[in-house]
Amino acid sequence: MPWTPPLRPSRRSLLAGAAGAAGAALLTGCSDGAAEPHATAAFSLERRMRESAVRDSERLLERYDTTSVTHPALAARLAPLRAAVAAHTAALAFPEPSPATTRTPGTGSARGSAAPARTGTPTASAEPVPPKAEDALTALADAERTLAEARTVALGGAPGELARLLASVAACGAVHAHLLTSTPGATP
Template structure:
């Protein structure tokens, strides 16, 4: 049983984590000496953006080749069109896939890039594949997975905002691959409890830049570990209980990884709170499953923001955590979204507040 004492809202720990990380990245990344609307200077993200757009056009062509025989793929194709629109706009933050607006004003989302494709291979380029070589759903699933992986190769070369978008779109691609029947993305190994040497070295060299965002991520994992303890206690199906234990172990490993990284940066990892207030009552297996989906969905926001908040060598760590939480959210029945981790807060959703402040709770 969790000891009584200082209590914080579980949802608050996750939501405020996202807010803390977003605060590091919400400022525009435009050159401060460049007037608004002045497009005379080249976009430093253009090479990365062009590779991402070319890969997206390949996906769109593959979907279009299959749609006549498989019209059920249309929702996935629409997600990819949203990805293209967002990638084609330097400063537009993508909205929820269920929203009315399409990010990236001025793009048609039809799969034509508007400019020629790059003639040279690049780190983030998708393997050369055309619609003619993607005649089956299985091949399309493989292409989605390969494209998702290729997008991550450009994380270090992108601006923080574009890196965040690439990580989210990559996670969406993995979810598409799973929906299309590819089991490979779901079979990824559990997160390592150790920190890669490059990440630890960077953390030690830039403790101030590393500590705050990773402390926020650590706090979110503390809350997730607590939450899965509640989830596991309410489940009755053996398969679901096994899934809950697996998820709990993954979050414990991720928590330990952030603690090691912070220690390597010379910072004392924040401890877990004595207890957490759940975002809604959890009295049976159905509500336990909803809590698991809630935990993972909130963590996708935490990790999408973390991608943009940390030094570039550590972005893959955050992107990997985003992908895993997106997959687990899907497995627990969370609603699908075109942009895992950077969707808008649904209308009417209140923001939980800390217990003991006198502020009304949701």
């Protein structure tokens, strides 16, 4: 005769199920709706790292601008590299909430958004630009290389997605350093 399950659960199976559910609740923990401390700390770390990376990229943009102003003959050569640094600045900016959900009360306007890439008039940098164009390119390449190395070091402490972005931006900075010190049109 084949075995058939009982039509209703036994008291033992009900108690086992209740004990299992209670154990699962203890393992997963309860939440009052507030963010977990670990998640908040990671969020804060990412925000700080992104803000620092944006400041570094903005300083690099200023160096590109100052070099272009000091050596106008280099402006066309520097323009695509500067545009890439501006794109990196925008990509590294901390993503802000959607404008649809963050309206400033009474104005109907959205609050803050990701830092826009600067594309306007060049600004002066605190860093002096060497008087010779070749030396200016070398100084800019050194700034790119230094920033790329700093971003590579920062990868170890960065959250996953930011680490991937920093790696990509660091690689691009290393390429910029190479392009700034190579002779345009020359074959390797």
